[in-house]
Amino acid sequence: MKKIIATYLPILMVSPFLFLNSCTDSTKAPVKNAEQDSDQKDLQKVVYPSDVIPFFNYWNLILGDGSNVGPAIDFEQKDFFYTAKDDKTNWVVFKTPNAGNTHGSSNNTRTELAQLKKWSPMIEDKLTATLKVKNVSATGDARVAASYSVVVGQIHSADGHENEPLKIFYKKFPGHTKGSVFWHYEINTAGDDNSGRWDYSYAVWGNDFSVVGATPESYPPEPKEGIALGEEFSYEIHVKDGIMNLTFTSPGHDTRTFSKNLIKSEYTTRADIPEQTKKLFFPIGQDGVERPNAYADEGLFFKLGCYNQTNGKSPEVNRNWCSGAETHGGNIQKQYADGNYAEVWFKKGDILISKDAISNEGYFKLNDHYDKNKK
Amino acid sequence: MKKIIATYLPILMVSPFLFLNSCTDSTKAPVKNAEQDSDQKDLQKVVYPSDVIPFFNYWNLILGDGSNVGPAIDFEQKDFFYTAKDDKTNWVVFKTPNAGNTHGSSNNTRTELAQLKKWSPMIEDKLTATLKVKNVSATGDARVAASYSVVVGQIHSADGHENEPLKIFYKKFPGHTKGSVFWHYEINTAGDDNSGRWDYSYAVWGNDFSVVGATPESYPPEPKEGIALGEEFSYEIHVKDGIMNLTFTSPGHDTRTFSKNLIKSEYTTRADIPEQTKKLFFPIGQDGVERPNAYADEGLFFKLGCYNQTNGKSPEVNRNWCSGAETHGGNIQKQYADGNYAEVWFKKGDILISKDAISNEGYFKLNDHYDKNKK
Numbered sequence: 001m002k003k004i005i006a007t008y009l010p011i012l013m014v015s016p017f018l019f020l021n022s023c024t025d026s027t028k029a030p031v032k033n034a035e036q037d038s039d040q041k042d043l044q045k046v047v048y049p050s051d052v053i054p055f056f057n058y059w060n061l062i063l064g065d066g067s068n069v070g071p072a073i074d075f076e077q078k079d080f081f082y083t084a085k086d087d088k089t090n091w092v093v094f095k096t097p098n099a100g101n102t103h104g105s106s107n108n109t110r111t112e113l114a115q116l117k118k119w120s121p122m123i124e125d126k127l128t129a130t131l132k133v134k135n136v137s138a139t140g141d142a143r144v145a146a147s148y149s150v151v152v153g154q155i156h157s158a159d160g161h162e163n164e165p166l167k168i169f170y171k172k173f174p175g176h177t178k179g180s181v182f183w184h185y186e187i188n189t190a191g192d193d194n195s196g197r198w199d200y201s202y203a204v205w206g207n208d209f210s211v212v213g214a215t216p217e218s219y220p221p222e223p224k225e226g227i228a229l230g231e232e233f234s235y236e237i238h239v240k241d242g243i244m245n246l247t248f249t250s251p252g253h254d255t256r257t258f259s260k261n262l263i264k265s266e267y268t269t270r271a272d273i274p275e276q277t278k279k280l281f282f283p284i285g286q287d288g289v290e291r292p293n294a295y296a297d298e299g300l301f302f303k304l305g306c307y308n309q310t311n312g313k314s315p316e317v318n319r320n321w322c323s324g325a326e327t328h329g330g331n332i333q334k335q336y337a338d339g340n341y342a343e344v345w346f347k348k349g350d351i352l353i354s355k356d357a358i359s360n361e362g363y364f365k366l367n368d369h370y371d372k373n374k375k
Numbered sequence: 376m377k378k379i380i381a382t383y384l385p386i387l388m389v390s391p392f393l394f395l396n397s398c399t400d401s402t403k404a405p406v407k408n409a410e411q412d413s414d415q416k417d418l419q420k421v422v423y424p425s426d427v428i429p430f431f432n433y434w435n436l437i438l439g440d441g442s443n444v445g446p447a448i449d450f451e452q453k454d455f456f457y458t459a460k461d462d463k464t465n466w467v468v469f470k471t472p473n474a475g476n477t478h479g480s481s482n483n484t485r486t487e488l489a490q491l492k493k494w495s496p497m498i499e500d501k502l503t504a505t506l507k508v509k510n511v512s513a514t515g516d517a518r519v520a521a522s523y524s525v526v527v528g529q530i531h532s533a534d535g536h537e538n539e540p541l542k543i544f545y546k547k548f549p550g551h552t553k554g555s556v557f558w559h560y561e562i563n564t565a566g567d568d569n570s571g572r573w574d575y576s577y578a579v580w581g582n583d584f585s586v587v588g589a590t591p592e593s594y595p596p597e598p599k600e601g602i603a604l605g606e607e608f609s610y611e612i613h614v615k616d617g618i619m620n621l622t623f624t625s626p627g628h629d630t631r632t633f634s635k636n637l638i639k640s641e642y643t644t645r646a647d648i649p650e651q652t653k654k655l656f657f658p659i660g661q662d663g664v665e666r667p668n669a670y671a672d673e674g675l676f677f678k679l680g681c682y683n684q685t686n687g688k689s690p691e692v693n694r695n696w697c698s699g700a701e702t703h704g705g706n707i708q709k710q711y712a713d714g715n716y717a718e719v720w721f722k723k724g725d726i727l728i729s730k731d732a733i734s735n736e737g738y739f740k741l742n743d744h745y746d747k748n749k750k
Contacts, residue, residue, distance in 0.1 A: 180629075200634070203629065203631060203632070205600075205629075206629050207629055207630065208632065211630075223629050224600075224627055224628055224629050225580075225599075225600040225628065225629050226629070238650075241646045242646055242647070243646075243647065243648075243649060243650070245649065245650050252599055253599055253600065254555075254578065254580075254581055254582055254598050254599050254600050254601070255582070255586075256578060257578070257583065257651065259575070259649035259650065259651065261641050261647055264641065264643075264647060266636050266639065266641060268639075271616045271617055271618075272617070272618065272636055272639060273618075274618055274620065274634035275613075275618070275620050275634065276632065276634060
């Protein structure tokens with residue numbers, strides 16, 4: 001086995017996006033927030049997210065309006081990405097409405113970091129984060145598994161179908177105090193047609209994705225061992241030698257660990273498909289199988305932030321992923337006013353990147369609405 | 376895919392063991408308990424386990440002294456197997472000390488049912504049970520993962536290495552109120568040498584097997600979402616088309632579901648082996664890989680009861696499985712007097728057996744101390 005010497009990237013990357021931003025007609029410093037800068041009563045220095053968590057140079061930041069702002073150094077944007085203080089702790093706030101412009105082919109809005117490098121699952125990479133979810137959508141069809149949920153961390157493939165071997169969810173039904181944390185493995189669908197793809201959902205605390213309401217507005221029982229809004233938890237994602245190891249911790253809750261092979265599929269034949277999938281995805285024709293070597297041939301990268309899973313599309317489009325939630329025609333402030341948004345606060349984050357990781361530029365080229373040549 | 380018509384076995388099996396038992400010089404009815412029968416003050420009919428759960432005709436009963444008593448119809452044995460009433464509910468009690476005679480090649484004593492039939496993982500079989508654990512061993516080396524634990528349900532292979540694709544554990548450290556429920560998958564070791572075998576442990580409520588004490592008498596933190604002694608929980612084991620689906624429920628706890636392929640290995644190369652295994656089993660040289668088709672070629676059968684995982688062997692023999700617990704030289708009453716035993720109460724059990732299941736006699740022939748020809 002090849003010996004891997006993993007290392008923290010030593011160089012602060014300076015993104016061309018930062019300079020391009022200065023071509024706008026703003027008279028302010030290019031990436032600072034105008035409102036804060038002009039507030040003369042408050043002479044305190046603005047606390048930028050990059051002051052709270054010093055790792056934004058490893059990521060592009062995608063905002064809830066679909067834009068890619070590049071690495072978020074000394075940057076904030078009051079609708080989507082800023083800091084907040086809670087007792088003595090500074091947090092980085094990621095916020096996004098139920099509807100807005102989206103990124104790539106997704107139906108869902110996000111304020112989310114996407115790693116600048118990608119790496120083979122055979123080499124070692126690691127992401128840790130400590131967060132609390134402050135809000136999930138107030139509306140949505142309770143029968144739709146994605147309703148009232150937000151993804152707070154991912155491994156995404158940059159290649160092939162661009163599927164996701166890991167999504168970490170938080171979900172809380174309206175009226176409940178406690179919500180659930182669960183994580184998903186999406187199959188890397190065999191063949192060129194990705195329409196048969198499906199996720200398998202593993203409960204961490206509370207229930208998995210498949211526990212839904214019987215009617216659009218009736219909810220299953222509240223999870224007993226769930227996590228409340230505002231309650232801290234941490235995840236560690238450690239990929240090495242093709243195995244993804246996950247550790248979830250939270251004060252007052254039991255630690256949960258999981259291990260999943262990313263380079264050898266469990267689901268290469270129809271007979272391998274679990275009952276959960278038959279229940280959730282077979283009725284909508286998503287009954288694909290996975291390529292035998294799963295994600296072995298693809299470049300993977302981390303995402304972290306607030307990827308809202310509740311959207312305004314009709315459940316008739318996809319009864320697992322389309323929530324039919326309130327979007328006020330895409331008006332962000334109206335959605336924020338009545339709870340139709342997701343909001344996640346992070347206080348810590350660390351990323352370990354193998355020296356063998358390579359540029360992820362191809363992914364951004366394919367998926368960004370951001371146009372580098374726009375003046 | 377072959378269509379399987381699963382059916383509850385309609386015929387009450389009459390075991391030859393019952394009649395052989397009558398060859399002893401007891402003057403009482405062959406399988407009734409002598410003490411109860413002679414107690415003239417109590418004219419109430421004895422409530423046998425088979426009156427509480429009407430499914431003992433599908434199993435042999437192995438007792439804590441290593442004996443196979445056959446199907447336990449109208450049978451009780453006050454040391455190991457009897458009924459108890461709790462408020463309005465009758466329960467079947469399975470009890471076994473830390474040391475006694477064991478069954479087959481195991482180090483551990485058990486009072487446990489072993490299914491009379493075996494079946495391919497490709498056909499449909501199902502076991503459900505509702506139970507509470509009343510006691511686990513009071514002593515044992517806290518560094519040993521098996522200490523203070525009991526297995527309450529299993530799938531066992533009757534063939535090959537006779538390994539165990541499923542063991543459902545309850546474990547509680549001394550002084551803790553809450554214990555953990557976890558389940559294990561044991562690899563079906565590739566090749567003829569089974570010495571490299573290992574278990575992978577999945578937490579259900581509380582912690583998994585790998586959470587141990589730092590010293591022989593220091594304990595990890597009490598699980599926050601664990602199950603107390605005397606607290607009811609249920610399991611459902613459903614095998615179909617090569618997939619094992621598990622559902623765990625308990626009032627006041629979140630339902631947990633798992634899915635595991637029994638006919639296609641996740642662990643065919645050394646690189647596939649998860650971190651948990653490297654931590655627990657590599658240090659003792661148990662670093663085997665699994666045959667690619669896992670348990671596909673073997674006959675499997677259920678076990679249910681009280682399979683004590685705490686024994687008196689030195690941790691130097693095996694630091695995961697040998698507890699160094701108190702055994703009072705094998706004296707059962709002394710072990711019962713100071714808590715060195717495991718005790719599990721069941722109130723419900725159901726078994727669904729495919730019509731294609733076949734006799735499991737070969738397994739019992741190999742593993743029984745019970746001698747059919749003894750007069």
